Amino acid sequence: xxxxxxxxxxxxxxxxxxxxxxxxxxxxxxxxxxxxxxxxxxxxxxxxxxxxxxxxxxxxxxxxxxxxxxxxxxxxxxxxxxxxxxxxxxxxxxxxxxxxxxxxxxxxxxxxxxxxxxxxxxxxxxxxxxxxxxxxxxxxxxxxxxxxxxxxxxxxxxxxxxxxxxxxxxxxxxxxxxxxxxxxxxxxxxxxxxxxxxxxxxxxxxxxxxxxxxxxx
Amino acid sequence: xxxxxxxxxxxxxxxxxxxxxxxxxxxxxxxxxxxxxxxxxxxxxxxxxxxxxxxxxxxxxxxxxxxxxxxxxxxxxxxxxxxxxxxxxxxxxxxxxxxxxxxxxxxxxxxxxxxxxxxxxxxxxxxxxxxxxxxxxxxxxxxxxxxxxxxxxxxxxxxxxxxxxxxxxxxxxxxxxxxxxxxxxxxxxxxxxxxxxxxxxxxxxxxxxxxxxxxxx
DNA sequence: TACGTTCTGTGATCTCGATCACAGATCGAC
DNA sequence: GTCGATCTGTGATCGAGATCACAGAACGTA
Numbered sequence: 451x452x453x454x455x456x457x458x459x460x461x462x463x464x465x466x467x468x469x470x471x472x473x474x475x476x477x478x479x480x481x482x483x484x485x486x487x488x489x490x491x492x493x494x495x496x497x498x499x500x501x502x503x504x505x506x507x508x509x510x511x512x513x514x515x516x517x518x519x520x521x522x523x524x525x526x527x528x529x530x531x532x533x534x535x536x537x538x539x540x541x542x543x544x545x546x547x548x549x550x551x552x553x554x555x556x557x558x559x560x561x562x563x564x565x566x567x568x569x570x571x572x573x574x575x576x577x578x579x580x581x582x583x584x585x586x587x588x589x590x591x592x593x594x595x596x597x598x599x600x601x602x603x604x605x606x607x608x609x610x611x612x613x614x615x616x617x618x619x620x621x622x623x624x625x626x627x628x629x630x631x632x633x634x635x636x637x638x639x640x641x642x643x644x645x646x647x648x649x650x651x652x653x654x655x656x657x658x659x660x661x662x663x664x665x666x667x
Numbered sequence: 668x669x670x671x672x673x674x675x676x677x678x679x680x681x682x683x684x685x686x687x688x689x690x691x692x693x694x695x696x697x698x699x700x701x702x703x704x705x706x707x708x709x710x711x712x713x714x715x716x717x718x719x720x721x722x723x724x725x726x727x728x729x730x731x732x733x734x735x736x737x738x739x740x741x742x743x744x745x746x747x748x749x750x751x752x753x754x755x756x757x758x759x760x761x762x763x764x765x766x767x768x769x770x771x772x773x774x775x776x777x778x779x780x781x782x783x784x785x786x787x788x789x790x791x792x793x794x795x796x797x798x799x800x801x802x803x804x805x806x807x808x809x810x811x812x813x814x815x816x817x818x819x820x821x822x823x824x825x826x827x828x829x830x831x832x833x834x835x836x837x838x839x840x841x842x843x844x845x846x847x848x849x850x851x852x853x854x855x856x857x858x859x860x861x862x863x864x865x866x867x868x869x870x871x872x873x874x875x876x877x878x879x880x881x882x883x884x
Numbered sequence: 885t886a887c888g889t890t891c892t893g894t895g896a897t898c899t900c901g902a903t904c905a906c907a908g909a910t911c912g913a914c
Numbered sequence: 915g916t917c918g919a920t921c922t923g924t925g926a927t928c929g930a931g932a933t934c935a936c937a938g939a940a941c942g943t944a
Contacts, residue, residue: 499792501800509792525785525868553778560777561770567784568742574791575716575726575747576759582844583718586901610686619922632901634923650910650921735929778905836892849931867891867940 458517458563459542461552462489465543471535477519482529484522489548490514493539497513498624499531508625513538513604517566523549524563581627589626590636591665594646598655612656622653675734675780676759678769679706683761688752694736699746701739704766707731710756715841716748725841728753730821734783740766741780798844806843807853808882811863815872829873839870857881 454644461631468491471477477488480499495512509531512518522529523546535541553560567650598613623633640646645660646653655661669706685708688694694705697716705712712729730844739746740763752758770777815830840850845878854870857863862877863870872878 499796501796505800507796507799509773509795521785521788525782525789527789532790538879553781554774557771557774557777557859560774560781564770564777564784565742567781571738571784571788571791572742572747574788574795574819576851578720578726578791578795578798578844579716579724581795582724583720583722618920627795629902630922631903631924635901638923648922835890846932847892848894848933852931855893865892 459489463542466542475535477533491540494536496536587636676706680759683759692752694750711753713753739789804853
């Protein structure tokens with residue numbers, strides 16, 4: 451057996467095969483039977499559920515190095531969400547069976563997956579809290595700060611003061627569970643405070659600290 | 668080594684030690700460093716986070732056979748929620764270290780935990796969806812149906828048509844993320860429809876089917 | 885049985901965000 | 915450049931639920 455990969459994403463890339471995607475290409479749909487797990491190699495992948503009302507709820511945006519689709523592989527239940535490419539992307543795909551085999555072969559891999567699921571659960575709970583207590587402005591602000599963090603860690607760009615987040619307002623809205631209009635108004639407030647600038651398909655956080663303190667009250 | 672327990676709860680009961688609790692006794696608080704995992708033996712345990720507003724959000728009610736506190740043991744991060752006894756209860760307590768040791772010793776145990784975390788994650792996502800789309804009445808109804816299910820599966824009682832759920836309205840409210848008043852009004856609607864009766868500290872679902880159809884629209 | 889405490893039930897406001905409805909801005913494609 | 919499609923920004927209305935404020939009911943206990 452080869453040396454054990456240190457992350458699940460690495461395992462999937464090593465043993466799986468690459469798939470190239472164009473904007474909007476589906477990886478799987480809600481209700482599908484599970485047959486594979488995925489890891490993002492480049493680009494982004496949207497994980498969404500469609501609500502009875504027809505509205506979409508964005509459960510997550512997977513970035514390079516992140517794994518998705520593992521829940522169904524683990525418990526054998528159908529997909530609870532759909533996955534679509536968000537812009538062009540490349541993902542690695544590993545059949546569920548091989549994934550499960552690997553888990554049994556490599557004990558420390560199971561621990562890694564456990565840790566990853568733990569942190570996903572934590573984030574889910576935090577999101578649940580946010581949904582309960584906060585108003586739209588606060589929720590939007592928190593998500594922006596989260597995204598700033600991701601972009602920075604992930605960033606090809608140098609550490610400039612301002613961070614550009616490539617996302618449409620409607621997607622932001624789906625993410626925080628609000629309408630596009632409410633989100634636009636929230637961004638308007640941030641703009642008035644001078645901590646955020648907005649453009650078509652992108653949001654620029656020019657003063658992270660200001661945004662943070664504006665949201666913390 | 669002994670025969671591997673088939674569930675995580677069994678493992679904790681076998682290897683851990685029992686703790687008796689009276690109503691309201693705390694097991695741990697938000698922010699605590701992790702030092703143990705727990706399984707409910709009898710009674711119920713409330714898992715709650717306190718929001719900035721001072722309001723409480725009930726993340727779960729753990730019943731006999733269920734495990735809690737495993738997240739912190741797995742990823743080593745502080746407790747994200749607090750746990751209190753809800754009425755008198757008995758729980759088994761196993762130090763985190765021993766839990767982790769057992770995970771390494773018994774490979775299939777890790778898979779069991781993975782499955783359990785998967786289903787927790789699924790439920791968290793469902794809850795997030797519910798929070799987004801539905802109105803209070805619908806959310807309250809759905810939770811009641813869930814509780815009916817639990818009580819029935821768990822039930823010492825025979826399968827009578829009506830199911831008694833021992834819970835205060837304020838806890839129901841914390842659970843679905845609404846105020847006590849809004850919850851009381853929702854229950855009032857169910858009462859008018861004749862599918863639910865209410866009392867102090869208990870809610871009786873007299874017509875499950877009616878409740879189901881009332882909520883499904 | 886009397887009294888205090890904890891729940892439940894409901895009215896009266898008030899506020900935030902959903903909904904509807906456009907006008908302007910930006911971008912891609914021809 | 916011109917045109918159509920897609921985003922963004924905002925105003926007006928409306929409704930569900932939060933908030934405040936009590937009254938009555940149920941329970942524990944002295």
